[in-house]
Amino acid sequence: MLPIKVGFMARAFLFVLDSFGIGCAPDAARYRDEGADTYGHIREACVAGHGDQAGLRNGPLLLPNLDALGLAHASALSHNTPLPPADTLGFFGAATETSSGKDTPSGHWEIASFPVAFDWGYFPATVPSFPPALTEAIIAEANLPGILGNCHADGTGVIDRFGEEHVRTGKPILYTSVDSVLQIAAHEEHFGLDRLYKLCAIVRRLVDPLNIGRVIARPFVGETVDTFVRTPNRRDFATPPPQATLLDRLTERGSRVIGIGKIGDIFAHRGVSETRKGAGNMAMFDKALGAMDDAEDGDLVFANFVDFDTNFGHRRDVPGYAAALEAFDARLPEALDRLRPGDMLILTADHGCDPTYRGTDHTRERVPILGIGPDFKPGSVGVRPTYADIGETVAEHLGLTPGPAGTSFLQQIAAHA
Numbered sequence: 001m002l003p004i005k006v007g008f009m010a011r012a013f014l015f016v017l018d019s020f021g022i023g024c025a026p027d028a029a030r031y032r033d034e035g036a037d038t039y040g041h042i043r044e045a046c047v048a049g050h051g052d053q054a055g056l057r058n059g060p061l062l063l064p065n066l067d068a069l070g071l072a073h074a075s076a077l078s079h080n081t082p083l084p085p086a087d088t089l090g091f092f093g094a095a096t097e098t099s100s101g102k103d104t105p106s107g108h109w110e111i112a113s114f115p116v117a118f119d120w121g122y123f124p125a126t127v128p129s130f131p132p133a134l135t136e137a138i139i140a141e142a143n144l145p146g147i148l149g150n151c152h153a154d155g156t157g158v159i160d161r162f163g164e165e166h167v168r169t170g171k172p173i174l175y176t177s178v179d180s181v182l183q184i185a186a187h188e189e190h191f192g193l194d195r196l197y198k199l200c201a202i203v204r205r206l207v208d209p210l211n212i213g214r215v216i217a218r219p220f221v222g223e224t225v226d227t228f229v230r231t232p233n234r235r236d237f238a239t240p241p242p243q244a245t246l247l248d249r250l251t252e253r254g255s256r257v258i259g260i261g262k263i264g265d266i267f268a269h270r271g272v273s274e275t276r277k278g279a280g281n282m283a284m285f286d287k288a289l290g291a292m293d294d295a296e297d298g299d300l301v302f303a304n305f306v307d308f309d310t311n312f313g314h315r316r317d318v319p320g321y322a323a324a325l326e327a328f329d330a331r332l333p334e335a336l337d338r339l340r341p342g343d344m345l346i347l348t349a350d351h352g353c354d355p356t357y358r359g360t361d362h363t364r365e366r367v368p369i370l371g372i373g374p375d376f377k378p379g380s381v382g383v384r385p386t387y388a389d390i391g392e393t394v395a396e397h398l399g400l401t402p403g404p405a406g407t408s409f410l411q412q413i414a415a416h417a
């Protein structure tokens with residue numbers, strides 16, 4: 001469709017700090033995540049000295065720019081404790097997830113105004129985890145000598161365990177988690193990256209009837225258990241959202257949605273006009289800044305910063321998570337400097353992954369809403385009952401009519417109100 005000229009001056013920038021929850025999901029117990037609080041526990045751990053790591057960082061968590069926007073305020077809202085006395089530069093809130101599932105697609109789709117009401121398919125924590133008919137179909141259709149893993153696992157541990165056997169036998173490593181995922185680890189050179197992507201596409205089709213959210217390619221390199229390391233060539237093969245999201249609504253009217261990092265993958269490339277990727281949060285930040293420069297009236301830049309989750313949350317690495325937050329915080333002024341009249345920047349998250357919590361899985365949590373723009377006034381937008389309120393606020397700001405889920409808080413932050 002040809003771009004149409006929209007009759008207003010507005011742009012929106014949505015940055016998702018993947019897994020940066022702020023605790024207190026009212027349904028945390030249903031997910032066996034009582035007490036999980038990614039931000040709160042990292043902050044406490046750093047005060048207690050557990051965030052220290054030689055050569056990386058030391059001392060209390062220092063996030064001056066996120067705090068100026070209202071991070072500590074958002075956390076207090078989530079916990080229903082008194083707000084810090086300092087004024088904030090931005091508008092802030094805490095959003096509650098209503099979707100079924102605490103995985104990345106559920107969180108992002110809900111942010112984009114489509115909460116997931118159906119139940120995803122999951123694989124049981126048994127060995128084997130995958131139904132034999134599925135395993136047999138994968139082996140036959142992809143012409144494999146067999147598979148390794150076939151269990152719940154954490155992604156680096158499973159490569160340590162099966163990586164050498166994989167290289168020796170050519171059998172890919174298939175594993176899952178509490179999320180609706182089937183992940184495939186394979187060596188980029190010995191197995192081949194393209195071959196891994198093709199295998200994932202076959203498996204994607206085979207797990208569609210089981211309602212599995214994502215098949216994820218997890219390529220790695222290295223020759224021995226001591227040197228195996230995953231590469232940035234991860235690729236997610238998601239099922240498409242069954243209904244229109246904010247992204248579809250924008251692209252259908254001719255606006256551009258620029259997806260940074262894995263946003264395109266998460267929405268099965270629907271409603272995403274263009275994808276820009278970088279290896280790691282900082283490279284992704286550069287891409288997000290470039291997209292802010294390129295965006296025009298009516299456009300959305302939707303960025304995902306995955307390192308928080310993949311490299312630190314799942315790895316239960318407090319110093320690493322804290323250092324990644326501090327590095328992100330240090331770059332925020334570059335994004336703030338780019339804001340022009342008519343712009344809205346919102347930072348949020350898609351779920352928690354508390355690095356102090358048991359296990360290695362995501363944690364059900366509320367997420368922060370931290371927003372700013374020259375036309376918006378600072379202050380609380382409260383505890384929101386669904387992440388979809390974020391998408392609907394962006395929708396109203398960009399001139400769309402309301403969608404079926406979520407309530408815009410635009411009038412609460414409009415400077416003239």
Ligand SMILES: O=P(O)(O)O[C@H]1O[C@H](CO)[C@@H](O)[C@H]1O
Pocket residue numbers: 104153154155156176177178179180181183218310314360361
């Ligand atoms: O342990 P790794 O491979 O990072 O896997 C994690 O990544 C998946 C997608 O976020 C989650 O479901 C979890 O299993």
Ligand SMILES: [Mn+2]
Pocket residue numbers: 018019103104107309350351
């Ligand atoms: Mn995520």
Ligand SMILES: [Mn+2]
Pocket residue numbers: 104309310314353362
């Ligand atoms: Mn994850």
